[in-house]
Amino acid sequence: MPRDDFSKATKDALAKRVGLRCSNPACRAPTSGPHSDASKSINLGVAAHITAAASGGPRFDSSTSSEDRASIENAIWLCQNCAKLIDTDAQAYSSSTLYRWKVAAEGEALRGIGAPQYSEFFPQPPSALHTPLPRIGGHDYDQAREMLIHAGWQPYMNHWSRGGDWDIAFGNGEYFWNKGYHEIQSACTTGLAQCAFVFKDVYGNKLVVITAGEAVEEIGATPGVWVWRIEQPSPEIENG
Structure with a gap:
């Protein structure tokens, strides 16, 4: 069975919709940056399938069409480490979990457009005697x-x-x-x-x-x- 891969246009749009950051809420690492050649850039991001591109792959759904499997709705932008992680343990990273990551990452990117750098942690004075607290409100x-x-x-x-x-x-x-x-x-x-x-x-x-x-x-x-x-x-x- 052939793989239903994403087009280049889909990959480009997917990456930009999350600000070129990994969509895993526990990672959010930047996936693009400057190359040593001033005319180039480095990309460490991956357009990963939420439901597998072919039968036998992680989270494969036989009820979806080939067109659906190759659509941007079935894609999530991740760094290479997280892309490997979700496919190595597909049971822990279900389709519903990845859909939630996708929606949350796009929402965060939308809120950040044109705004000052958004901190993922609540402000904490140097004298604080506890581990930094992420902004967990509103997340599942x-x-x-x-x-x-x-x-x-x-x-x-x-x-x-x-x-x-x-x-x-x-x-x-x-x-x-x-x-x-x-x-x-x-x-x-x-x-x-x-x-x-x-x-x-x-x-x-x-x-x-x-x-x-x-x-x-x-x-x-x-x-x-x-x-x-x-x-x-x-x-x-x-x-x-």
């Missing part, structure tokens, strides 16, 4: 988790046996637990279907992230970050 939890880990926050993982506890097993709890997000501390079954997750940094600070919204895998709906807070270690613990 999958994206926010990757951003936090990339910044240096580590998931505070529960023991595997806690998966059946009443405060984790209900609501969206089972959904997150089965994805391997064992940093979940509680899941609410009513209201906004909130879930609480905990991260820690090298200073001993605790970051609590609260998500809201139902997880509906059939339509690709995932809970998003609602609020968060940093809890600093108490003096008693530090002096103990």
